[in-house]
Amino acid sequence: MRVFHIVAGKVTETESLPDTPASAPTSPGFIWIACSRPEFEARQADIQAALQGLTGTQLVDLHVSDLLNRQLPSHYDYTSQYDVLVFRRLAARSADAEPLGLDGAAPERTLPSKRQSGPPVLRRIDTSPVAFAVFDQVLLTVHPSDCSVRDAYALRLLNASSAESRAAGVKLPTSPADLMLRVINLMVDGYLELRRDLTRQMDHWQSELLKPSTRFNNWSSVLDARLALHHLDEICEDQRSALQDWVDSIETWPEGATPALQRERELLKVRSRDVLEHIERVVHHVRRMEQSAETAVQMHFSVQSNRTNDIMRTLTALTAIFLPLNLITGFFGMNFEFMPIIHSFTGFWWTLGCMVFLIVVAVLLLWRKRYLAQKF
Numbered sequence: 001m002r003v004f005h006i007v008a009g010k011v012t013e014t015e016s017l018p019d020t021p022a023s024a025p026t027s028p029g030f031i032w033i034a035c036s037r038p039e040f041e042a043r044q045a046d047i048q049a050a051l052q053g054l055t056g057t058q059l060v061d062l063h064v065s066d067l068l069n070r071q072l073p074s075h076y077d078y079t080s081q082y083d084v085l086v087f088r089r090l091a092a093r094s095a096d097a098e099p100l101g102l103d104g105a106a107p108e109r110t111l112p113s114k115r116q117s118g119p120p121v122l123r124r125i126d127t128s129p130v131a132f133a134v135f136d137q138v139l140l141t142v143h144p145s146d147c148s149v150r151d152a153y154a155l156r157l158l159n160a161s162s163a164e165s166r167a168a169g170v171k172l173p174t175s176p177a178d179l180m181l182r183v184i185n186l187m188v189d190g191y192l193e194l195r196r197d198l199t200r201q202m203d204h205w206q207s208e209l210l211k212p213s214t215r216f217n218n219w220s221s222v223l224d225a226r227l228a229l230h231h232l233d234e235i236c237e238d239q240r241s242a243l244q245d246w247v248d249s250i251e252t253w254p255e256g257a258t259p260a261l262q263r264e265r266e267l268l269k270v271r272s273r274d275v276l277e278h279i280e281r282v283v284h285h286v287r288r289m290e291q292s293a294e295t296a297v298q299m300h301f302s303v304q305s306n307r308t309n310d311i312m313r314t315l316t317a318l319t320a321i322f323l324p325l326n327l328i329t330g331f332f333g334m335n336f337e338f339m340p341i342i343h344s345f346t347g348f349w350w351t352l353g354c355m356v357f358l359i360v361v362a363v364l365l366l367w368r369k370r371y372l373a374q375k376f
Helices: 037-042 044-055 061-068 148-160 163-167 176-192 195-209 219-251 259-332 347-368
Strands: 002-007 010-014 030-036 075-078 083-088 129-134 138-143
Touching: 002 148, 010 148, 030 037, 030 044, 030 176, 037 044, 037 061, 037 138, 044 138, 061 083, 061 129, 075 219, 083 176, 083 219, 129 176, 138 148, 138 176, 148 176, 176 259, 195 259, 219 259, 259 347
Parallel strands: 030 138
Antiparallel strands: 002 010, 002 030, 075 083, 083 129, 129 138
16 A cells, blocks of 8 residues: 655655644645555555545445455446446556456456467456546555555656656646546556557458468457457547546536636546546557458458459359360260261371360460460
8 A cells, every 4th residue: 555645746656544634733734545446445445534534424335345346347437425436447458467358357266277379468458447536635555465566656646746847747646536537547648559450450450361372260259359348448448437426527527716727626527537538549559450450351251252263264264265175075085986087097186186275265365355364
């Protein structure tokens, strides 16, 4: 568990949970309590007591269940004291992390040697849920155990409080809601960084599917890739719906009493729309990749169909060339006692010349019709 106290351009990290109200004159600013899901489950009573001391209220039981649920889709809920936003992250999973499915579920223990199929880049995307409880001056976040997003933003937060960062114009979040939006934006940008790898992987699959000289048999991986992309599309839709509900809820907030509070509310709207635009980009890219996979499969079957047509055209042309010769040999193979030129010394050469002539005429005719132009 990591606890940060953000006040007046300064960030301090403590190891213990605070138990005094954040609105007290001796403790201005706001507090960020970032813990993993197992830590939240183990220290639930301590966290609830800290929230009671800081905000005068606790999380309701249903919201506690939401924060502990690893399968919950992205959604938004609220009470009169706080807001709850569950957001399934789209982040690159670390190499030493336990393999997770796109739904965030752990793999079956009974099948440890089962190899996952599909593009490797899709298996690098972790979509575990991250839960946010936004109070007036407290932000509680519940992350997966190996959440690199939390550590990355915590490092950025600590660096932003240095004198060099303040001199460079780096601004700290001004409220728990602002901090939540920045963390969500970092999670979404984590997927945007994988776009190049995902595009390169899908292009490789398209080239493999369109090779006419190879026989493609890895259809199970193609199906897994399409299902994974479709699942990502559903996750992004849930993300967009949850964040849109959050944006709509900001409209219901009371107007600020001072120009500074009004400006802070407007900045929250702007940042919320910016995060929503990033999610739209992710949705657009996922749908484009899904459409590319579908198009590659259709083009593969079209190429195979054209290849089959070319083979049948060649076989038909060869049949048309040798069919008159079969007719001639069949005619002279009949068991009649008297037949024209069968007892002549030049009969064989006349028949051979006629057969060659028919071959030349058939080849020229098929060549003129371009039935043999690409094969001979």
